[in-house]
Every structure is written in structure tokens, then in C-alpha cells.
Amino acid sequence: MTTPLPRRRFLQLTGAAALGTTVLSACGTGAGASGNQIELWNAFASKDIENYFQQHFVDGYNKSVSGGNSAKVRMTVKQIDTLDRLTQTAVASGSGPDIITTSGPAQTLSFVDNDNLLPLDSYVDKLGWQDAFLPWALDTGRFGGKLYALPSNLETLSVYYNPATLKQHGWQPPKSRAEFEDLCKDAKAKGITPVAAGNAEWKRATEWHVSWVLNTFAGPEILHEALTGQRRWTDPVFVDAIALLKGWFDKGWFGGGTDRYFTNKFTAMYEQLASGKAALLFNGSWTFSEITPYFGKEAGNDATWDWAPLPSMNSGVPAGVQPLSIGVAFSLNSDCEHPAQAAAALDYFLADATRQLGYLSATGVAPSPVKMPEQDFPADIDPRIKRQYLQLNSAKNIGYTTWTFWPPKSDTYLAEQMEKVLTGDLSPKDYCAGLDKVFQEELKAGKRPPLPDPNGA
């Protein structure tokens, strides 16, 4: 038997339910800043780095604009490997933060194509960005002649090693393919893994190897031709580069074998380098923020690490090419309510060399690509880190990382399908033909990010 509800009570109940539904749906629309706030979504590799950024950048900026009606920055921390997806979903639904963090030029371009970003050109002169940033780096945020993104981190690929291991076996950091292969043969014969490598934690790590091999075998000039459509990816120089990398994997030089490569983790790779079980590590500048706990007192050993420029893997390609990487960029959401103040926050976060180098020194996190005169480096910065960034700041022999300068679909193809090359399911020739097909479609559709010249101009 049912007892009828009094009409008034019934209306109260259904009204409350309807309101609850509305609130729930409102919660699902994302996190735009409300009132006098600038919302920023960001992600960090560790809590220490997050705390440093919060204290020195977010809180620092908010204190600098305290008083009056200035909008304050509110930072929400997301998972590092899902930030780009979350941002894309939020922006697609018409919300998202005021300051949009993208995973570099390719993702910025997709937002630009859909009018999700505000042009920043009016702030370039006003806030002095033309003088603050390296010209090529600022250009990576220009699309259709307008500036839409400020690059947030400058990185490159290098060879990392344990000097004691190399000294013990009479090796030198390789400068040529012959030196590299001799070292690998010798290391393998001695039961040492020649190159610590693996992609268990970051599947796309395979493209780091594709990047440095393309840059050191084909060379930046030829890569520039291919990226601008003057040369096809089916060119034998690219097929040979991929075949060379595949051959090294087949010999068990990378990560101890192809199957091991798929399950090796970064922790194990750094430990192998510290313990002398691996000789070399081809990695990016992000290594500076990750490697320290595995060496020295903190790790309970007396091991040290150092880095060397990439060797040349082909005649005619000079050693020491520095593939440029912009893995993160900041833009302003077209719905941002306080664009001028958000641009001022970007200026505070990215354009000050002293602040950037302080961040680098304290955490090892890559600074934004600002001009870094030697006197701006903190006195206590690790000299190995300082050396890399001084060289990178004046680089003339620059190369191209795939995640920065390839269009998105080509980049995914390059990383995913390379696994099939490594397992023998796809030939280097077919791999390059597939890349060419995807790339030409994207090039034609205007999906390729802006490119600097190989001489650094």
C-alpha cells in the first residue's frame, strides 16, 4: 500500500532532486576560474618540484600583484601523463583553465585551429618577450603570423654516462659511429649493457631514440628538408637510419635486448648507470631532475654522472648536434576573463632568466628558452647542468625532436610503429613509407609546427 505524498512535500522533493541534477551537471563542465582568479593547470614530476613552483612562481606572482583588484593565479595540479588529455577534453567542452598548458607546438596548433587561444602579440613588445626569449623558441608558438604560446621548457638530447665506468674500461664518450660501435661491442663482450634503455614507464620513449638517430645520421639539414616537404621520408638516408637503430637493438646493445627494452624502467636504467652495469644512456635534459637520487651519498654510493654531446653517426654530419625540444608551452584560453593579467603572470613564470635559472638550479627542471647570460646562472648551480644550458643557449648546430616539430599523427606513428620495427614486424623501408604517407597528409593540411633553421636562426 502506498501513502500519497502531500503535494507540498512532493514538490520539495522533486525540486531538490532537480537542483541536485543541475549542480551535478554544472560540476561536469570543467574548471573555469571564477571572479578575480586566473586558473592554471599544471603537472610536475615530483612533490618537491611542485612545491618549488607553487612557492616561487605562483605565490611569488600573487604577492607581486597583491592589493587592488589584480587577479590572482590559482594552480590546480594534475597527473603529468594525463594533463594534455584533460586539458583537451575541458577546452573541447568550452571550459578549461585560463592558462592552458600544452605538450608543445603540435598540441598548441590544434587549439589554434579551433580558436581556443588568445593571440599574445600585443604583449610581446609591452612585456619585452622579443628580447627575453631565444628567437627560434618564440617562433615555435607562432601560427599564421600570430603568437599563441610561450615555450615553457628548453631541452635537448645528450649521452649520459658514469665517468668511473668509462675510465675503468678505457672508453671515452663516443664522438663518432665507429667509437660508439667499438664501445658497444667491448661492453657487450664484458657483460655490460652498452646503452641503458627502456620504455615500460613511458611508451613514447622509443621516439627519443628515433629522434637522436635521425638527427645524428641524416643530419639537421636533411631533416629540415623533409620537414618542409622538399624531401620524402622514403629517402634511403632515413631508411638506413632506422635500419641502423634496429640493427643495434638486434645485437642486444639497447636495454639488454628488444624484449627487455619493453619492460625496463627508468629507475633500473639510472641504477645500471650508477652501478656500472650499463655504459651509456641516451636521454633528454629532463635527466637532470631525475638522476641525482641514484648517484652519490643519497644513493649510498660514490658514483658520479656526466653528459656528452651526441656523437655523429654518419659522415658529413658533425658531432654535437643538439635536437631542440619544447615539451611544454603556455597559452591563454580565449575565454580568459583577465587576459592582460594572465599575460603578466606568464611573463613572471617564463620570461625572467634569473628566476628560470634558480628553478633549474634547485630542481633540475628545464628552464624556459630565455636568453641566459653566464652571469645570470646561480653560483651554486651544478656545473654539468650549467654547461649544457650555456651550450644550448648559443647552439648553432641544432636538430629537431620528433615530439616538438612533427605533426601529431606523424609523431604518434613514429613512436608506435617503431616498436614493430624493433620486433621485426615492420621493415625500416615500410616504416618510412608509412611515415611519409601520414606526414604528407598532415603537411598538406597545415599541421606541421613552425620550424627553426638548422643553423639556429
Place this chain on the structure above:
Amino acid sequence: MALLQASRPKAPPPPPAPTARRRKLRRSFIGFAFMAPLLAVNILVIAVPATQSIWYSFTDWTGLGPADFTGLDNYRRLFGDPEFRNALWHNTLWTAFFLTVPMAMGLFGAFLLSRIKRFQMLFRVAYFIPYVVATVVSGSIWESLLSPDQGIGNGLADMGLPFLDDVNFLGDPDLALGTVAFVNTWQWWGFLVVIFLASMQAVNPSQYEAARLDGANLWQEFWHITLPAIRPTLMFLGLMTVIWSFLIFDYIYILTQGGPAGSTDVLGTLLYRTAFANQEAGYAASMGVVMGLISVIAVSGFLYLRRRGWDI
């Protein structure tokens, strides 16, 4: 008497009195009103996104901004796409595996448990515990256990049993999919045991007693009494297994992310990569629609068999 009643034409029921009709209407209205919030949430989070997905599957949407209608292009591309075929094949293998191995394990475990009285609860809890462990936790634990450097194989080799030494379960393309399925089975089969056991306990014990008097052995009891009696549960879990197998994502993503070399790629991981990494959300939506259609076909088959009178 009965004949008389049957031959007499029935008088039509009197029309409900206005107050009774109003009361009935009011009851229906209250019933719908109580349903309304849930219905609203369902429309909001299921019907609207599902309709949008179907629409986007006919467009070239990148995941941002406007989308252009492209007709059946995405579906034509889908069936010529080797990546899609590869993922679909893996889902099919996954379904076949989960319809047989964990189901057989669950049935066997439940049947054995139904035969014991002491410690039955202990075993039920022990089997069920993996099911309540978060996927990310159990995935990470198994990733360590299966490591070729510090895992089970390595530990056994240290104890003088080297048969699993140097076997890289997750790094070998020939072993990876089966290994992930094994890990998922470890979590899943205890749940099946508990459900099957509950169903078996509803079987009338006198049927077993009669069978035993007739000389039936354990296998005959299981085959001729238990299995027919729990057929509805079995069929329902079979149906859900088909649906869940085509939606599998979590264990694959945690353990292999579809690798190595696409050897564990399933529709879920391919869809995710296509939508977010390749920025082809329209094409990814067409994959989602196909996944949905597979579930619809499974449910339709189930309903069809019920209508045909199958006791399921």
C-alpha cells in the same frame, strides 16, 4: 460449475470512478517523479554523450571545435585499417579466453566449495579479496612479479628452478596478451566463484540425494544437476563477459599500454590513442560505436533466446 462459468459471457469491468482514476494517475505520476532524477542523470551522462558519439562518428572531428560531416568515411576506413583489425582480433581472443578459462575455473571452484562445510567462508573471502583490490594496485604488483630481473622467474631460478628464468612475460609480443589476461583472471575468477556458489546453494539438495541413490558420481551430479540449475546465472555472466571483454582497457593500459608492438592493443587502447594522441576524435567515435554495437548484438542474442523460451 466450471463449464457454466466458462460459457457465461464476462461483464466488462465497470469504468473506474473519477476519484479512483485520479488516484491511479497520481500514483503513476509519483512513480515517474521518483524516476525523474535518475532518468535526468542518465540522459545527461549516457544518452546525450552516446548520441553525440554517433553523430561525431560521421564527422572529421579532431576533438576540438566544429566537425564536418563526412558520411561513412570513418566506417569505410575502419574496416580497412589493420590497426583496428588487430585490436578487434585481440578483443575476440580476450572474449574467447574469458568465456572459457575463468568461467571453468569459477565453476570448478564453486562446485568444490559447495561440497565443503568447514572453512567455506574463509575460502570465499580468500578468493574474493583480489576482486576488491584496485586494478592499478594489482596491476603494479603483477608487473613487479613478472619482471624478468626481479620477478617470480628470477626468484625461482635462485632456488634452483630456472624454467621461468629470462622469460619476459610482458616484453615478449607472443606472451604479452596471454599474460595480461592471466593477471585479469587472477582478479576476476574469485568473483565468479562467489556468484556461482550463491547460485549453486539455491539448488534443491534432494536432487543430489536422489542422484546419489541412483549411483551418480560427482561429475554426473555436476553435469546433470548443477549446470542446468545454474544456467540462468551462467548465461548472464557469459553475456556480461562478452560485453566487458570488448570494453577491456584498464589492465592493458596499466601493464603494457597496448605494446609491445601492438601485441596487446585492444579497441579501448586504440580508441584512446586515436582520440587523444592522433587528434582524430571522429574516427575514434566510430570505433566506440562499433564497440557499442557488439554489446547490442550480444544483448539482443540473449533476449532472443529468452523469448524463444530458453530458461536463461
